[in-house]
Amino acid sequence: MSTPVKGWTRDEMAARAAAELKDGFYVNLGIGMPTLVANHIAPGVDITLQSENGMLGMGPFPFAGDEDPDLINAGKQTITELRRTSYFSSADSFAMIRGGHMDLSILGAMEVAANGDLANWMVPGKMIKGMGGAMDLVAGCKRIVVLMEHNDKTGGHKFRDACTLPLTGSNVVDVLITDLAVFDRADRKGAPFRLIAMADGVTIDDLRARTGAAFVE
C-alpha cells in the first residue's frame, strides 16, 4: 500500500485537540486520550472542565496523601477542586449536557463515519460494559471532537463510509483528529468532512489508502 508513516504521537494529537478550546469554554473530556488535552491548553485560554458525575471546575490530580474518596472524576480517578468549583446531582449534570450548555466534548472512538456517526461503546460478541455518559455527551454538547488512531491494529479502517459497530450517536462528530490527519465539518446538515491538516510525512495518497470514508481536501 505505502510505507508506514509514524504520524502524530498521542500528545501531539492532544495538542491538536487543545487548539479547539477557546477562552471561556466549558468542556467535557472523555476517559483515556482526551484527558491528555488538559496538558496542552494555551496560556491565556481559560477553560472550565466538567466531570459528568457532578462537578464543574475540575482540578488536577491531588498530591499523594490528599486523595479524597468523595472527590473523583467520571473515570473514577481522584481529583481536586478549584476556586470556581461547583457540585451538583447526576440529573443536574446531564441537564447541563443535554441542554446544550457545554461548549465542547472530546471523546475517543472505535469508528467514525463520513456522515458524522460515532461508535465507541460496544463490540458485538464482547462483554458490553455500557455506554456511561457517552451517548448523552454526543447528543448534547455543542461541538464534538473525536481523538482516535487512524487505523486499527490490523490496519483496518476506523474512519469509514459507514460504521460497522453499534452507534453511540448519529451525525454527531464535528472534528476528527487521528494520528495521521485532522478533518472537520462545517455543519451537521450534510457537509462532508474536509481535510485540514496532515502529520509530517503523510501524503494525500497514503491518507486516502488508509481511510475508508469519503472526504474533501
Place this chain on the structure above:
Amino acid sequence: MSTPVKGWTRDEMAARAAAELKDGFYVNLGIGMPTLVANHIAPGVDITLQSENGMLGMGPFPFAGDEDPDLINAGKQTITELRRTSYFSSADSFAMIRGGHMDLSILGAMEVAANGDLANWMVPGKMIKGMGGAMDLVAGCKRIVVLMEHNDKTGGHKFRDACTLPLTGSNVVDVLITDLAVFDRADRKGAPFRLIAMADGVTIDDLRARTGAAFVE
C-alpha cells in the same frame, strides 16, 4: 325549604380539617380559609408545611420589624423559617408535589362534584387570574381536602352532581368540609361521597335540600 341553620364557623371548619392531619405529615395549605387550619393542629401532632414557591417547614408570620422580602409564602405573605426549613427552586417544589410526596393539601373551592371534580380557578366572563399551583396540587398530593361554604350567596348548590365551572382537577377531592357537613370518599375509583358529620342543628333533610350532589349516609 327549611329554617336556615347557622352551621360551623370558618374556625370550626378549619378545626375539622385539622383532624385530617396526622403526625409526621407534609402538608400544603391553600390561600384563604385553609391557612386557618394551622391554628388547630392537635398537640403532639408534628406537621411540616410546604409553601409551593419553594419552602418546606414554613413558620408563622414574623413579628413587626422582622419581615424579610426574601421570605414569603405562596400567598405572598411575609413568613418565618423554622429549624427544619429547607428552600428549593420552583421546579423542585413541584417535583415534590407532582411526584406524590406531599401527604395532603387543603384547598378552597367554588364547586365540588359528586365524582370528586373540583372547580376553584375561573368563572367564565370574569377576569381570569390564573390557576397558580392549584392544578398541580390537586393532581399531585396524596389526599385533597376541600374547605368551602356549602352554598353560594344566593343559596345555590356548590356541591353538585357535576361542576358548571371550568375544572381545576377531575376526580381529585377526597374530603369535603363545608359549614354544614363533612363528606369523604373511600377511594377515587368510583366510591361515592359519604356523609360523616353534620353541624349541630343541621338535619339530613336540610342537607339534602341544600346539596346538588348524590351522597350516601
Place this chain on the structure above:
Amino acid sequence: MGKIFDSAVAALDGLLFDGMTIVAGGFGLCGIPEKLIAAIHDSGVKDLTLVSNNAGVDGFGLGVLLESRQVKKVLASYVGENKEFERQYLAGELDLEFAPQGTLAERIRAGGAGIAGFYTRTGVGTKIAEGKEHKDFDGETYILERGIVADLAIVHAWQSDPYGNLVYRKTARNFNPNAATAGRVTVAEVEHLVDAGSLDPDGIHTPSVYVQRVVLGHDFEKRIEQRTVRQREAV
C-alpha cells in the same frame, strides 16, 4: 472570561431585539430581577413574549413593561395583581397563556435540560389539557407539555462569584435557578459580588456555565406585597 458588567444597561447590551422571548425569575415581587426589568423598560424593546410565574404589579416588576406597552404576550400561572394587565387583556391588546405553576416551572427546567416534552397528570380533564396530546402510562392518563427555551433569561441572585456561580436567598430562589438554565443567554443581577473561592462548592445553586453576564445592583427596592405580622405576646 469577563462576566461582570458595570450596569444593567451594559449587561443587556446587544442582547435585546423586538419580538424576543424573555424568561424571568421571581415569584410575585420576591426575587424578581428588578434592575434588569428597569433596563429593558428603558431600552424601548417591544413585542416581547414574557415567560414568568406572575406579571408584576402596576408600576413595579414586569408591570412596568406592560404599562409601556412593550409586551405582546405573557405566559404565566397567575396574574391577579395587575390592573393594567387586566385592562390590556380585556381590550384584546395582550395575548395571555396560562400554565399551571408546576407545569410552567417544569417546562422551563425541561427547556434548559434539553427535554423537548414531558408527560404530566397536572391539568388532565381541564381546559389546560384541550388540544394537548394525551397518553396513558400504567393505567393513568397524562398530557404532553413542551419545554421552553427563551432568547434571554433574567434572574436575581443573592451572591455571585467572578465566574458567575450563583447563590439565591430563601424563597427569593423560586423560579430563578430554572429560568437561568432556559435562556440562550442568561443575565443575572446580584446583591453581592464575592471573591473567587468564597462560595461553598456544595452550596452553589446555579453553576457558572448557565450565566453569561452578571451585574451588581445597588439600592434594590425588594417590595413586599403582603406585609403580614403577628403580635408579640405580653410578657
Place this chain on the structure above:
Amino acid sequence: MGKIFDSAVAALDGLLFDGMTIVAGGFGLCGIPEKLIAAIHDSGVKDLTLVSNNAGVDGFGLGVLLESRQVKKVLASYVGENKEFERQYLAGELDLEFAPQGTLAERIRAGGAGIAGFYTRTGVGTKIAEGKEHKDFDGETYILERGIVADLAIVHAWQSDPYGNLVYRKTARNFNPNAATAGRVTVAEVEHLVDAGSLDPDGIHTPSVYVQRVVLGHDFEKRIEQRTVRQREAV
C-alpha cells in the same frame, strides 16, 4: 416523627421483599450506601431489580449482592468493573438493561417528580432507541424515555438533621439526591447526624419530605477505585 434508626438493619426492617426494585445512589464506589447494601445482603432478600449507575466491584458495593445471587436484573449505564457480573450475565443468569447515564439520571428524577415520560435526543439512531417511541419537535427527532419509581431508595449522605434533611459532600452527591426522590420509601445512611437548625436552609440538597428513615453509619470503608496523584514539584 422518629426518623433516626439505630442500625442499617433496623432502618430496613419491614421494607424488604423478594422481587422488589431498589434504586441506589452512588457513582462507581463514590457515595454508595455501603452500610445499607451490606444489610440488604445479610437479609437474604432475593430476585432484586437494581437501578444504579454502576454495579459495584467484586466484593464491594452492589457487587456483594451479585455474588450472593440476590439480583435478578440490573439497570445501569456502565458495569465494567465487575467480573462476577460478567460471568452471571454471560451465563444468562442475570438480566441487564443499559440506559445512557444522563437518561438514567433523568428517568430517576422523572419518577420522583411524577413525570411518566420525557423526550430526549440522547440515543436517537442507536440501539437504545430501538422499540421506543420517536417524535419530532421543531424538526429534531427525540425518543420517549420512562420515569422510574422504585419500591425502595437507598442513599448515602454526608449529614442529616433529625428531620431527615440531607447534605451530600462533593462528587459523592451524584445520583443520591435523584434516587432519594424515586423510592416509595427512602432510607439514608449518613456520616454525621447534626442538630436541628444546624444545616443552612439554603444549602440542603434533599428536603426531609423525601427521607423516611435515617441511620448513622460508623467506620465507612469509602473505597477509592483509581487512586491517581501528581508529583510535588521540587522547590
